[in-house]
Amino acid sequence: MGRQSPVASRKSPVASRQSPDASRQPADEARAKRSPLELDRLIHERLRLGIVSALAVNERLSFNDLKRLLQTTDGNLSVHARKLEDAQYITCDKTFDGRMPKTEYRLTAAGRKALEKYLAHMEAIIRAVKA
Numbered sequence: 001m002g003r004q005s006p007v008a009s010r011k012s013p014v015a016s017r018q019s020p021d022a023s024r025q026p027a028d029e030a031r032a033k034r035s036p037l038e039l040d041r042l043i044h045e046r047l048r049l050g051i052v053s054a055l056a057v058n059e060r061l062s063f064n065d066l067k068r069l070l071q072t073t074d075g076n077l078s079v080h081a082r083k084l085e086d087a088q089y090i091t092c093d094k095t096f097d098g099r100m101p102k103t104e105y106r107l108t109a110a111g112r113k114a115l116e117k118y119l120a121h122m123e124a125i126i127r128a129v130k131a
Contacts, residue, residue, distance in 0.1 A: 043118045047080045055107035063103040
């Protein structure tokens, strides 16, 4: 009997993947299962915290305004904005101004609540450290 090629015996990563929705829990369920002592890791990342904070004090901001404000690249901003969008913390509206595409972001009620909870948690940590 011949040996099977190591390449042929491996499962294809594409073939073994489930649909994205099959293995994911809704974002709200995953967040609800976290311990109240855990930080919201989604917001805790520096650039995502910057996006959410900027949108908390502005009704809406364009992609270019956020990019300039946060001093980041197109790719970096779009990746982090997508994560926040997937979690339903922000919404993205795409329109055209003539032939120019315009992307604007807004903070959702869930995003505002998550930010308030995150800030309260950070304030509690600061108080505990100072005590």
